[in-house]
Amino acid sequence: MPVRLPADDAYFVMLYLDDVSHCDIRPDGSLTAARLYPRGSICLVDLKDGVSIMLQSRLDSLAFVVPYDVFDELGELMTDLAACSLQCRRGKADMMIDHMGKALLPLFGRSDPIATTTLRHVAIALCTHLLQDYGRMPDIDAACGSEPSILSDMQEKAAKDYVLDNLQKNLSVSLIAAAAGVSTRQLSLGFRQATGVTPYQWLMQMRIGRAKDLLGQRSLSLQTIAHRCGFTDHSHFSRAFMRETGMTPSTWRSYKLQ
Incomplete structure (x- = not known):
């Protein structure tokens, strides 16, 4: 089953809640070799050109779309964390995001103020973690x-x-x-x-x-x-x-x- 994400000024973070197998769809329509993504691992990709994959098994995951300017705006509070780009990763184990995802699951479908406030704080924590662990500042020269x-x-x-x-x-x-x-x-x-x-x-x-x-x-x-x-x-x-x-x-x- 193909899954296509359009181009956007954002990063896409996928947390796999169960093992899944999928491959990438190249621009010419051909497929890469299928790969197993274990439970608890993540994919962090740049959506600047869009992303297309072909699922080989059932997908059980949490997905986050993080606009570029969110990281820039974090500079108001944490200037040392400002980054121009993130290093993309595929199938990387990330215990922090895994814990955040599990904490979020019970909040989905709720609209009370406590859930809304908690989601906002988790979102800030997620962006901070991405900057700390995957942020990079391109060399000025x-x-x-x-x-x-x-x-x-x-x-x-x-x-x-x-x-x-x-x-x-x-x-x-x-x-x-x-x-x-x-x-x-x-x-x-x-x-x-x-x-x-x-x-x-x-x-x-x-x-x-x-x-x-x-x-x-x-x-x-x-x-x-x-x-x-x-x-x-x-x-x-x-x-x-x-x-x-x-x-x-x-x-x-x-x-x-x-």
Whole structure:
């Protein structure tokens, strides 16, 4: 039975819950040799060109689609884990993902707040694990020789202008990339080369910069400033501001306006 996944700016993670045998379908339609994937192992593949396999036995598995920009956005909290790409693996035993999958199974089909919160935390843990164990940062010199990984001055400017014009909105790396007319991968690598930070980190820096300007207006509440700068709420604003400046917004305001 053929299984085809379309091209996407994402990675695909398959956790095998039972032994399964399948082979790859090449672009010309021919098949590779069948391979046994044991229970508890994973396949981590890049969907940039799509993936096609031919099942040779029953498939019992959990699958996760992880967009590229999720890893970039994790840089807000864990800058040392930011990576431009993941090393793909097939049939690799991964005890951590196996445990996560087994923990997730009882939550499927539930819609209560506890299940939703748990799923969100497990998703963050999964992405962090993927970055820690499979993340890689391409050599900058090598990247400079690869045309798709470089942003032109116009593309960099378009990305920055879009961010500055839309700070109040719920922005993602994929939206910024679309505004610049490039893929999320090209934006992530090219932007880091040009600025030293990821697009998401630059977005947060710009939001904090605008917040500092608005904090000079005593008539504006912290909640209003958070909203105008694109933070989800006052708590999100305070955490981000503290990471950037070492002070809470209210402390910074008092210190600067005294």
